[in-house]
Amino acid sequence: MSPKPNLLLRYMTVADLPQVTEIDRLSFEIPWSEKSYRYEINESSQSFMVVLEWNRQQTATRWQRWLKIHPYAEHRIVGYGGMWHIAGEAHISTIAVHPKGRGRGWGEILLAGMVQRGIVLEAEEVALEVRVSNQRAQRLYQKYAFRTVDVKQRYYRNNGEDAYDMRMDIQNSAICTEFEAHYKALFTRHQLIDYFSPYTPPHQK
Numbered sequence: 001m002s003p004k005p006n007l008l009l010r011y012m013t014v015a016d017l018p019q020v021t022e023i024d025r026l027s028f029e030i031p032w033s034e035k036s037y038r039y040e041i042n043e044s045s046q047s048f049m050v051v052l053e054w055n056r057q058q059t060a061t062r063w064q065r066w067l068k069i070h071p072y073a074e075h076r077i078v079g080y081g082g083m084w085h086i087a088g089e090a091h092i093s094t095i096a097v098h099p100k101g102r103g104r105g106w107g108e109i110l111l112a113g114m115v116q117r118g119i120v121l122e123a124e125e126v127a128l129e130v131r132v133s134n135q136r137a138q139r140l141y142q143k144y145a146f147r148t149v150d151v152k153q154r155y156y157r158n159n160g161e162d163a164y165d166m167r168m169d170i171q172n173s174a175i176c177t178e179f180e181a182h183y184k185a186l187f188t189r190h191q192l193i194d195y196f197s198p199y200t201p202p203h204q205k
Contacts, residue, residue: 090118
């Protein structure tokens with residue numbers, strides 16, 4: 001019998017919101033309201049909300065020391081993201097990993113899953129905003145061939161920081177070929193299964 005995956009990428013449900021909103025509060029000074037999440041999950045025809053779920057039982061024997069030290073081991077949802085598909089653009093609206101789970105490559109999985117969903121939707125490009133000071137995130141986006149096309153002045157409401165408008169051309173065959181190699185490597189590295197990018201959100205069926 002093949003082992004269960006360590007990580008599951010799937011659509012966000014209302015039942016996930018207690019954990020999702022906790023990660024949101026820990027990650028951003030101005031978090032989304034639960035009402036906003038409910039709208040994106042249940043009503044919007046343009047939204048694709050995703051969570052990354054960690055299979056604790058599968059990983060317990062492998063990371064006993066880490067599990068013993070970190071109380072975060074009790075959490076199942078380790079990160080989430082959101083994307084809008086509007087007029088040929090797949091726009092990543094939000095992405096976050098629980099602070100105690102960062103540095104494991106989980107944010108990259110969420111990013112890649114949303115890029116793959118954009119490809120499935122036949123979008124022309126994937127777009128996002130990132131703080132000009134967030135060089136770590138920028139390096140990840142550059143790995144996936146995002147390029148800076150503009151600076152949005154005073155974009156962030158909490159402190160007036162500028163944002164880079166970054167875009168990935170998913171109509172470019174060379175970029176897509178490189179992306180596919182990155183995405184395949186993520187499956188191998190993390191024992192990942194993707195129940196998100198190939199599928200339509202339940203409320204849109």
